[in-house]
Amino acid sequence: MTRNYRFRDAVSRFLIDNAVPIIFIIFIAFAIPVSGFTGSYLVQELVIRVGRDSFLVLSLLLPIMAGMGINFGIVLGAMAGQIAVILVLNWGVAGVGGLFLAMAVATPMAILLGWLAGVILNKAKGREMVTSMMLGYFISGIYQLIVLYFMGRIIPIHNPVLVLSRGYGIRNALSMDTMRLSLDNLIPLKIAGISIPVATYLFIGLLCLFIWWFRKTKLGHDMRAVGQDMAVSEDAGINVERTRILAVILSTVLACYGQIIYLQNIGTLNVYNGADQTATFAAAALLIGGASVAQASIPNVFIGVALFHAMFLVSPMAGKNLMGSAMIGEYFRVFVSYGVIAVALVLYAWKKLKERERSRRSLRGDNGT
Secondary structure, three states, X not given: OHHHHHHHHHHHHHHHXXXXXXXXXXXXXXXXXXXXXXXXHHHHHHHHHHHHHHHHHHOOXXXXXXXXXXXXXXXXXXXXXXHHHHHHHHHOOOHHHHHHHXXXXXXXXXXXXXXXXXXXXXXXXXXXXXXXXXXXXXXXXXXXXXXXXXXXXXXXOOOOOXXXXXXXXXXXXXXXXXXXXXXXXXXXXXXXXXXXXXXXXXXXXXXXXXXXXXXXXXXXXXXXXXXXXXXXXXXXXOOHHHHHHHHHHHHHHHHHHHHHHHHHHHOEEEOOOOOOOHHHHHHHHHHHOOOOOOXXXXXXXXXXXXXXXXXXXXXXXXXXXXXXXXXXXXXXXXXXXXXXXXXXXXXXXXXXXXHHHHHHHHHHOOOOO
């Protein structure tokens, strides 16, 4: 009986820990043959999309390690990246040089915004996720003010293609043809007809190595300690608030770079709405990969991004073939992108409840016999 109980407990724990990715794998396995897409098309699209979004999703890992949950404030970094891209387009710097210049210009803005977010989140311990979301909306208003009124009036914009007809304010959508695919095509490679953006994946690989190395540093150990117990960390001499601020700053700067990489792949800058859903989709992708608000790893990022985009690819066509309307699939994937966050939070609370029940049973000596 004890062995059977342990087996059931192990299976139950596995299903609870991986419920979200299991649900998505089942859905995608059903939807792929219904969609009618070929394997080569799906592989090519996934290679491009994983390269496009992984850097951005990886930026969420450090605040989770520091016990701050999912940093919905990465939209601040995305906005800094978009302002830098607008400035580089105005200066006429093209190609990969323009891309790196945008990153350099955006870095101090992202550091400042990350510091501001870290200070505010330190005032809202235990409510970091909702606070960072509200902060994103607040900074979005300031961002809109800058690009809609300041640019062309206070901030000189000389390129008439960027400015509204009234002489100030940036147009709704900007073409990034001068920088489009500049990183993706820097090192061209094609295997079995599949184009692979080698340079983009090298950047992502370097970030993964940085995160792996960072976790082994003193600051990385401090962040993990703070994430486990702030009171104990404070007693151990760790500056908890400073550590949390550094985690948010690093996350914001990485999100800034991730947004620029995303934009060079898309080739179009949606000036006023481009950053709004950045955090929501990144958080959904991470949670789909099996992460929680308290624990996330690099494999969770890649599994989540792949599953998330596979669902985005196949659901419209599957909905059309099954229901006669592609909008069914569109509605489903928009619903999922928001709903998966709520589902993951509910499952996390359920998991914590189950862990407390197991702890009580172990204290009572109840082993299932």
